[in-house]
Amino acid sequence: MTKAALSVLATLLSVSAISSIQSAQAETVLRLSHFAAETHPGHIAAKQFKENVEKRTNGEVVVELYPANELGAPPEQLEQTVLGIIDMNLPTQGALDKYEKAFGTVMTPFAFSSYDEAHRVLDGPFMEWAAPKLEKQGLVMLSNWEYGFRNVTNSVRPINSPDDLAGLKLRTPPELQIVAALEAAGAQTTQIAFPELPGALTAGVVDGQENPIGVIYHNKLYELQDHLALTRHVYNSMVHVMNKAKWDALSGEEQTIVREESVAAGNLMRKLVQEQEEKELAAIKESGVQVTEPDLAKFKAKMGPAYERVSEYSGEENMKTFLGFLEN
Incomplete structure (x- = not known):
């Protein structure tokens, strides 16, 4: 043990x-x-x-x-x-x-x-x-x-398109849907326990991470990062x-x-x-973090491989049922 x-x-x-x-x-x-x-x-x-x-x-x-x-x-x-x-x-x-x-279907990239x-x-x-x-x-x-829509922070460069994610190493939780979304968009991912994330960001073990605005704000992760992109790639x-x-x-x-x-x-x-999201976002901007609002259509266009991975993981019948809920 x-x-x-x-x-x-x-x-x-x-x-x-x-x-x-x-x-x-x-x-x-x-x-x-x-x-x-x-x-x-x-x-x-x-x-x-x-x-x-x-x-x-x-x-x-x-x-x-x-x-x-x-x-x-x-x-x-x-x-x-x-x-x-x-x-x-x-x-x-x-x-x-x-x-x-x-439950794996809920976090399908850009589902909501x-x-x-x-x-x-x-x-x-x-x-x-x-x-x-x-x-x-x-x-x-x-x-x-x-919890909210998840967004990407990093300390290397602003994110305006999927191309800007290329080569960035981002921490994710051990959740395939998030990994699949970011890798389909071009990033590299690694899994680190959340309590260890601030240390990993400080030490440069990873370039960035992704979380809802509230988590980024209340855990002061923005103090360790230079850029925030409102990618809204997964809701949970x-x-x-x-x-x-x-x-x-x-x-x-x-x-x-x-x-x-x-x-x-x-x-x-x-x-x-x-x-609180609007106020938290304003506070993050005031701290000096550069906030970008990428064209999400460009990210969605890259999600084909991610959808396949999530469907395989969650089960094709489960995915079919879930997508049916979105259509009604």
């Missing part, structure tokens, strides 16, 4: 011990872990979820929050949720597709043209189709939250999931409260992300 894994295990054991003590004071303790910074809308929404669940259950359900990768990198957090060590998590679809390939379109599809036909599939993997899908969101065994242990009333407050928290995060 690696030192990192031992550290995560030790933290989780400590969490379990604390929760055991608190369980004596509450009927149920739910541990919610996520990767957003404490200033990010994702954590603000998580705090609302905690406060409202505890209030509506008269303290019989207590929610413990562990933000900013406190319990390990995102893949580790999700694995611990599947195993029941952590009760709730906020992974992206790119993490969930490791357990259910249907707007937040409204993404929300309509994900809250409606996609959730009706994919949620039952996820339960077979031991996870209950409570609601869709937000946090997905509020819960260990199924822990969900089944809740009463019917508690399940209703948890799901309703999950939806409310997701709506809050969506509102905050969209409201």
